[in-house]
Amino acid sequence: MSTVPVEYFLIVAAVLFVVGAVGFLLRRNLLVLLMSIELMLNSVNLTLVAYNRLHAANHAGQNLAFFVIAVAAAEAAVGLAIVLAFFRVRKTIHSDEANLLKN
Amino acid sequence: MSGIGTFDLLFFGLTTLLVLLGGIGTVAAKNPIRGAMGLLTAIVGIAGMYLQLAAEFLAAIQIIVYAGAVVVLFLFVIMLLGPQATTSAGAAGTKVSRYFGAGVLLVTSVGAMSLLWRTRTEIAALPKLPPGHGTIEGIGRELFTTHIVPFELSGALLLVAVVGAVAVARGKQIDPTSAVKVAVAKKPTKQASGEAEAHTAHAKEAG
Numbered sequence: 001m002s003t004v005p006v007e008y009f010l011i012v013a014a015v016l017f018v019v020g021a022v023g024f025l026l027r028r029n030l031l032v033l034l035m036s037i038e039l040m041l042n043s044v045n046l047t048l049v050a051y052n053r054l055h056a057a058n059h060a061g062q063n064l065a066f067f068v069i070a071v072a073a074a075e076a077a078v079g080l081a082i083v084l085a086f087f088r089v090r091k092t093i094h095s096d097e098a099n100l101l102k103n
Numbered sequence: 104m105s106g107i108g109t110f111d112l113l114f115f116g117l118t119t120l121l122v123l124l125g126g127i128g129t130v131a132a133k134n135p136i137r138g139a140m141g142l143l144t145a146i147v148g149i150a151g152m153y154l155q156l157a158a159e160f161l162a163a164i165q166i167i168v169y170a171g172a173v174v175v176l177f178l179f180v181i182m183l184l185g186p187q188a189t190t191s192a193g194a195a196g197t198k199v200s201r202y203f204g205a206g207v208l209l210v211t212s213v214g215a216m217s218l219l220w221r222t223r224t225e226i227a228a229l230p231k232l233p234p235g236h237g238t239i240e241g242i243g244r245e246l247f248t249t250h251i252v253p254f255e256l257s258g259a260l261l262l263v264a265v266v267g268a269v270a271v272a273r274g275k276q277i278d279p280t281s282a283v284k285v286a287v288a289k290k291p292t293k294q295a296s297g298e299a300e301a302h303t304a305h306a307k308e309a310g
Binding site for chain 1: 106107108111112114119122123126127129138141145146149153155156157158160161164165168169172180183202204205208209212216223227230231232233236237241242245246249250253254257260261268269271272274
């Protein structure tokens with residue numbers, strides 16, 4: 001059984017979330033945007049599991065992380081399908097090209 | 104913090120290195136395939152962290168679902184798109200607003216973290232684990248009693264997501280680019296706005 005305090009994991013999760021969010025704001029490749037979303041979801045899962053370690057009487061955090069993983073898998077499938085459809089129309093996956101609704 | 108074992112600290116350091124390097128690699132990679140590899144690294148590191156947090160079942164799920172399915176799906180799409188997925192089309196330079204937004208987010212989050220660090224309390228002692236915590240049996244028992252409704256709903260969500268993904272990715276059999284070109288060539292004129300008005304009037308009638 002590990003003896004590393006839960007706070008350390010929370011710090012790692014917070015840093016990972018910021019990395020993912022900055023990547024989501026900075027990058028323009030739609031695939032990289034989806035990967036940044038996955039990073040953020042993973043960091044939130046890590047936070048949930050870490051807090052569940054502090055309240056070990058039940059599995060509420062781990063169960064919620066389980067559902068988040070299921071939703072993230074569905075989101076990745078639908079998101080990648082949208083990227084494919086977008087690529088078919090615009091022949092690029094540059095997010096700046098998604099401007100059909102602009103004018 | 105003298106209670107941390109050497110091996111535990113080493114394992115934690117290794118997984119932290121994997122997670123942070125993988126995350127930064129994902130975000131910074133020019134080539135999306137490298138990005139997917141960075142995501143894989145981060146995911147494996149997080150699975151190791153789940154192991155340290157007494158969540159063995161979730162560690163296995165993490166490897167199976169993320170490393171086995173999601174990353175492979177990303178790789179499939181990257182290969183399907185071909186070289187266009189990797190070229191940074193129209194490298195006209197990133198807009199200032201983009202850097203501004205990211206900078207604001209970075210400063211805010213670093214400020215929040217330092218604020219938390221200054222007001223931190225002493226590190227909580229780890230509670231004793233009840234037997235079966237984080238195992239398939241422990242989680243499954245709660246999943247099939249307390250959380251049975253969301254569990255069934257997540258099954259329905261996955262089914263809908265699969266059907267929706269196929270429907271969206273397959274598209275119509277006609278070439279959608281021809282319609283788009285016509286729409287782009289026809290700049291929004293009075294005719295278009297008149298059409299929109301007609302639409303709203305029609306909607307009002309229908310409503």
